[in-house]
Amino acid sequence: MRKWILAIALAALPGLAIAAAEGFPLDAANIDLHNKASLQRGAKLFVNYCMGCHSAEHQRYNRMARDIGLTEEQVKDNLIFTGAKVGDLMRNAMPKADAKKWFGAAPPDLTLIARSRGVDYLYTYLRTFYIDPSRPWGVNNAAFPLVGMPHALADLQGWQKAKLETHKDEFGNETHQIVGFEVVKPGSMSGPEFDAAVRDLVTFLAYIAEPIKLERQRIGIWVIAFLIVLTGVFYLLKKEYWKDVH
Known part of the structure; x- marks a missing residue:
């Protein structure tokens, strides 16, 4: 048993070295909850790219429609893909037991994620996935080292690799710090377009976390x-x- 524990620990060292470096700096999200066009674009991204795994089960479709300037018909025609009714909660169709088996843990509900993590963290997290063949899904994340989810927005952003700086302490121990990214396979969006799309998505996540805020x-x-x-x-x-x- 001890040999297995030691082997797992040694295998995790490269990732831990990156994680042990100073926290990755967060970029300002600069969201605007008054911008209903941004909220509508964010809602579209959420239901198309997030709700396959995550739900927002404390938010109702019709409440969302009213708050972000859509009609219930528009929501039914464009934002509901599960057969749910417009008055239903925004749950996805993935059984939690299956999700736990497939991913190791059921993907969390995202209703309150903006309040628990902060919008700057989410904005940075969604933009800093990078290729890492050692991870189960082939990607890691600068804001969340050893992340356990795939890069859901890879079709939009493309694939990027991390630029690392190596630092040695006085004892010769090496740590690696991410200082940037290099795109190796472009996505359907340019860099600025993807940043704007992520800002829209984070704006929507901030809205569902506290619909009554404004x-x-x-x-x-x-x-x-x-x-x-x-x-x-x-x-x-x-x-x-x-x-x-x-």
Whole structure:
């Protein structure tokens, strides 16, 4: 048993060396939740490239339609491929037991992924898959070393390899740091086009993570204004009550 554990540990060392390097810098997503065109493009990418494995089971199709400026008919005709009804939750058709058997673990639901990971992380993660023949799916990820999922957007981005810098510490131990990427097989999109598409997808993921966010912010401004006015009224009332005490 110990020999097996040692063998597994040694096999993982190259990946661990990269993972042990300083965290990969995150790029700013710069999303705009007010941009309904971006949300609609992101929804299209989500149902076409993500929902084969992942679900968003805390979000309903009809709620999404209303919030991002689509009609229910448009959603039924263009965004539902599973036979679900427009009032249903956005679940996929993959059985979790089969998913666990195929992938080692069931792909997580993505409803709250933007809140748990952050939009900058997602934007960087989706753009930094690179070829790594040692991994089960042939790819690794700069933001998530030893990633266990395939590169779902490879048809759009293409295939890229990582540019590595090797560093030695005072004891001669080597670590490898990713400093960039080189495209070896182009996808259907150029680099800027793919970045824009990923931004749309992340915008949609941020929306489903908190659909009420914009409304909450709008109401919050009025609540703060009300409290400021109320504070002034209470101050004047206090002065009126206490003016004869002295």
